[in-house]
């Protein structure tokens with residue numbers, strides 16, 4: 162790869178004929194398995210997938226589900242239903258291992274298990290990938306080569322900013338095509354007081370009120386940049402009993418904060434943006450390249 166030393170270039174071109182798209186995704190995983198306290202809590206992922214599917218149906222939206230391999234067996238009926246309804250299914254590793262905890266070989270094996278788990282339910286080919294916790298950074302960029310070798314067409318795994326967990330400051334804010342042909346679609350961030358905030362999904366979308374979300378999204382509309390969003394089953398689970406997911410009390414509070422606001426805020430942003438599946442947006446990019 163010629164871009165192995167620095168971050169790829171931002172080659173975003175403003176195209177007036179391209180609407181402001183909102184790339185919608187759900188990272189389908191069971192976070193109970195990430196913490197000992199989770200074992201005592203009810204498994205609510207199926208009910209939340211069902212809730213998402215009804216919301217998408219009501220709004221006539223197709224989205225992309227990045228599905229963890231271990232969770233496939235537990236929600237296989239719903240995944241097949243989602244796939245049959247036209248939603249895209251992608252990979253999210255077999256067991257939610259972050260990339261910096263894997264070698265390239267280990268990642269390949271892990272991903273092959275993820276692909277097989279989906280294949281067992283007739284879901285193939287799988288062309289998209291999301292790294293757990295956006296753990297694709299400068300140090301783990303080898304993951305792109307593994308993805309390209311396994312036939313993936315895109316990844317949406319980079320948080321292009323400094324972040325307490327993972328992040329790649331200096332990475333372009335717009336989709337990038339790598340020399341292998343693979344696309345990286347970074348998560349959208351907005352600037353706020355010197356910080357870059359991934360506001361288009363998850364805890365940040367729950368945290369900020371609608372006027373702030375409107376302000377953050379304005380420059381995306383103006384520059385015809387896509388909004389790349391991410392949600393989880395727990396983001397909409399208003400009935401779940403509280404348990405210790407994070408050791409840090411503040412982070413644990415955030416995990417449960419304002420979940421009732423997620424779907425109304427998503428609907429609010431959809432008034433300004435055109436929803437699209439990730440793979441369909443890759444096709445749009447390819448057309449733009451000519």
Ligand SMILES: [Zn+2]
Pocket residue numbers: 188190253257292293294
């Ligand atoms: Zn995840």
